Every structure is written in C-alpha cells, then in structure tokens.
Amino acid sequence: MQIGCLVLRDFRNYQTLSYRPTGRLNVLTGRNAQGKTNLLEGLGVLLTGRSFRTSRLADLPSWGAEATMLGGDLIHTEGTRTVRRTIQRLEDGTWQSAGDLCPWARAIVFGWQDLAILNGPPAARRGFIDGFAARLFPGHLPALLRYRQILARRNRLLQAAGAEGRLAPWDEQLAATGMELIDRRRRAVAALSTELARVYPALAGERHKVAVAYRTSLGEATEPAALLAALERRRAEEARRRLTLVGPHRDDLAIELNGTDTRTFGSRGEQRLLALALRMAEVLPVTEAAGTAPVLLLDDALSELDSVVGGNVLREIHSAEQVFLTSPEPLAVNGAARWIVESGEVSAA
Ligand SMILES: Nc1ncnc2c1ncn2[C@@H]1O[C@H](COP(=O)(O)OP(=O)(O)OP(=O)(O)O)[C@@H](O)[C@H]1O
Ligand SMILES: [Mg+2]
Numbered sequence: 001m002q003i004g005c006l007v008l009r010d011f012r013n014y015q016t017l018s019y020r021p022t023g024r025l026n027v028l029t030g031r032n033a034q035g036k037t038n039l040l041e042g043l044g045v046l047l048t049g050r051s052f053r054t055s056r057l058a059d060l061p062s063w064g065a066e067a068t069m070l071g072g073d074l075i076h077t078e079g080t081r082t083v084r085r086t087i088q089r090l091e092d093g094t095w096q097s098a099g100d101l102c103p104w105a106r107a108i109v110f111g112w113q114d115l116a117i118l119n120g121p122p123a124a125r126r127g128f129i130d131g132f133a134a135r136l137f138p139g140h141l142p143a144l145l146r147y148r149q150i151l152a153r154r155n156r157l158l159q160a161a162g163a164e165g166r167l168a169p170w171d172e173q174l175a176a177t178g179m180e181l182i183d184r185r186r187r188a189v190a191a192l193s194t195e196l197a198r199v200y201p202a203l204a205g206e207r208h209k210v211a212v213a214y215r216t217s218l219g220e221a222t223e224p225a226a227l228l229a230a231l232e233r234r235r236a237e238e239a240r241r242r243l244t245l246v247g248p249h250r251d252d253l254a255i256e257l258n259g260t261d262t263r264t265f266g267s268r269g270e271q272r273l274l275a276l277a278l279r280m281a282e283v284l285p286v287t288e289a290a291g292t293a294p295v296l297l298l299d300d301a302l303s304e305l306d307s308v309v310g311g312n313v314l315r316e317i318h319s320a321e322q323v324f325l326t327s328p329e330p331l332a333v334n335g336a337a338r339w340i341v342e343s344g345e346v347s348a349a
Contacts, residue, residue, distance in 0.1 A: 001105060001292040002322040004073035004080060006046055010065040012038035013344040021324065022337040023075070025317060028326045029349070030341035036326040039341060040109070040297040043324060046072050046083060047107040047295060049099060057087050057095035074102050076292055106135050106294035108282050110301050114275040118262045122252040129214075129253055130181075132282050133188040136289040140184050147177045151244055158242045164235075171231050174247060175224035181248040182216060188285075189214045189253065195281035200257075203277050203312045209258050210274070216251040269304050273313075276301055280316060293321035300326055 008017040013035045028036050037053070041060075044052050051060060061068035067088035074081045085099025116124035134141040154170040157163040193212045200210045218226050230246040231238070238245050255262045255274070262274060276298075287293045296317070302310045302325075314333055317323050325331075326341075330349075338349035 001290075001295065002075045003043060003046065003295060004075045006043060006072040007070070008042050009069040010062040011042050011045075011060060011068045011070060012062060014038065014042065015062065015344060017042075017344070017346060019346050021322070021339075023322050025323045025325065025333065025336040026339060027331050027333055027336045028324060028339045028341050028346070029328070029330050030326075032328060034341045035344045035346075036328075036341045037111070037299050038344075039346065040111075040299055040324055040326060042070055043295065044107045044109055044297055045085065046070050047074070047102070047105045049085060049097065049101050052107075052109045052111070052297075053113075057097055058089075060087055061089075070099075074105050076104060103138075104290050104292050106286050106290050106292075107297055108135070108279055108286065108294045109297045109299070110276055110279040111299040114279065115271055117275055117278060118255060118271045122250075125253040125255075126249075126251065128278070129185050129188055129192075132192065132286075133184045135282065135286045135294070136188055136191070137184050140181070143177055143180050143184075147174070147181055147248065150174050150177060151247070151249055154244050155242070158238055158244065164239060171228060172224075174244070175227040175231070178227050178247045179222070179224045182214075182218070182251070183222065185248065185251070186214050191285040192278070192281050195284050196277060199281045199316065200274065200277040202316055203273055203280070203309060205308055205312050209256075210277070211254075211256045212278075213254045213256075214251065215254050216248070217246055269306065269309070272304050273309060276313065283320060296320050296323040296325075298323065298325045300328070302327060302331070 002023040003021060006017070006019045008014045028039065030036050041051055041053055045060070067086060069084070069086050071084040074083060081102050083100040083102055085097065087095060087097045089095055117128045130140065130144055150170060150173045154167065154174055157167055157170065189212055196210050196212060201208050218230060227247060234245045257274060262271065283294060283296070298317070302313060305313065317325065318335070340347050340349050
C-alpha cells in the first residue's frame, strides 16, 4: 500500500500541510527541530489512528489549538480510500479522536525509542512484540486491553483484605485471555525469528547468528489450564505480595547475537542495527497478514551506522514499497525522492 497524499491542519508544528509523496523511497532532510519526526508521526496517525510517540491526544494539536485534522488518500491495488481523523478538545476538557480506520493500512516505525527493545526493561520488549502481533492479528490489541482490565481487577482483589474467595472467576478469565495472548506472541516471534535470520546478516554484511525467543514461566504449555495451575501454585506468594505473579504481563523476549544476550554487550551501532533489523524483519510477515505491504516510517535510521552498513540498509529499504526516511544530514540516495523539511513545511529538494 501507499499514502497518496497527506493533509494536516494544526498538527504539532504544521499549521497547514498538503504533501504528495512518491510511492517508493522518500528521503526527508532538514535541520533539528524542523518537523521531520512530527511528519512521520502524522503519517502514522493517518495510517493507524494512533501516535507512535505518545498516548496523550492533547500532545498532537499545535500548541494553543483546540483541534487538529489529518486527512489523506491510501492507495491499494484494489482502489483508493480517503481517510480523515479529527482530534479535538471537548467541553469537559478531555480530548477525543474520531475518524476512519482502514483495515489494510499498516505502518512499521523505527525510531530512537526502539533501542529500548534491546537495553530497556522487559516491558519494552513486550510492547514491541505486542505491537507486531497487533499488525499480524487484528484481535490482539482488543485482547491485550481486556487482559489489562482483568489483571487490574485481580490485583485490586489481592490488595483488599479477605477477598481471596472472590478470585476464582478472575483466575478463569485471566487464564483464558492470557493464553490467547501468549499464543499470538509465540506465533509472532516465530515469524520474526525466521526473517531476522535473513535480514540481520544482510544489513550487517557479515554472517551472524541472531535468535529471538519468547520467555514465559509456563514453558511450552498452550492450554489455559496450565496458567490456572500456575496461579494456584503461587497462591500463597501472591497473597503475601498482593500481586499477580504469573501471566503474559511477566514474560519477556530473549534476543541473542552470536550467542550473547544483547542486553549485556555494548556497541551502540550494533544495538541500533539490531533494533532496525527487528523492524525490517516485521515487513514480510505483515505484508502476508495484511495482504499488502506496510508503509515504513524510519526516523534517522542511518545515524551511528558506518557507510558500508548504511549502504546495506539502503539496499534493503529499496526492496520495500513506500518508505519515509528522515535524516538531519543531506543523503545522496539513487532513485529516491528528496524533500526538505523546514519550519513545519515540506518542499521538493
Ligand atoms: N504540539 C506542538 N505544537 C507545536 N509545536 C510542537 C508541538 N509538539 C512539538 N512541537 C515542536 O515541533 C518541532 C519539531 O519537532 P520534530 O521532533 O519533528 O523535529 P525533527 O525535525 O524531527 O528534529 P530532530 O532532527 O532533532 O529529530 C520542535 O521544535 C517541537 O518543539
Ligand atoms: Mg526527529
């Protein structure tokens, strides 16, 4: 799929923007704080209805504005769909987002925040695999939200004195929804792992052994009964600590490069490349699941990479469909459309 055009009104530092990118590689350059990341964010909101930078709707409208509007055309081999989204402040001061969601639109985003997948806490890796699973399986995000509600209710009961007798129905629900999440995460990891084994060596330009594995205290178990039994085993400890101690909210991903856990080894370039490779490894599985290629939003993806590796990254990017690549430095890339971003305006270079 491709974005045919993007229209912004009062979005971040864009007062009004009407932008027609090409359907292939778009390189966006500009000095710091001109609006490159904001533009990628706007493209992402148009595609998915959500920002990859913030969950606070109030951050998105230009400072002082009461509303922001995003619109555009999404192009698929079977036709074009016009989508529109408005984020506005209601009378009670809360913010509301309303608009069209296109069922086949997908964005894969790479940015500085992705380093946390490798060196951040387990929650960063769970967030990564849940985002990927949500692009593969439409039911994943609703199930995740349901799980969080069940977990919160169960934790509240554990915190209330003498409420143990009321846990049983929540245990059942936690086990059923929890196993559903674990199953999709495992399938996502399997698809990712296969692609990563191809993508990382292609980007690094050398043979490397990369492995991603899903880590859960439930081992290989696939039935809700196993999660239920684990809750039963931890009952006394849970009562003491007043917390739910087993389930997908405690799981993690193990990511290894040549047999070393990536959390413990140091080169920043290596970590950035691996984080980028994880995103690039999403492309093929997401294309198969959505029936069309995702749009890639790559924020400053070449920084800290040497020129050989940077060249490999560009080659890999060229085989994708529509790509937006930002850089604070001018980049000479054959066959790319070049754009300048300056003070919330985009012009052809
Ligand atoms: N809601 C908002 N309203 C107006 N301006 C905003 C809003 N949010 C952020 N900005 C401003 O937009 C400007 C551009 O931000 P952006 O993150 O897009 O820069 P950038 O071009 O990606 O820079 P860098 O090269 O440093 O990454 C910043 O100066 C920021 O303060
Ligand atoms: Mg930026």
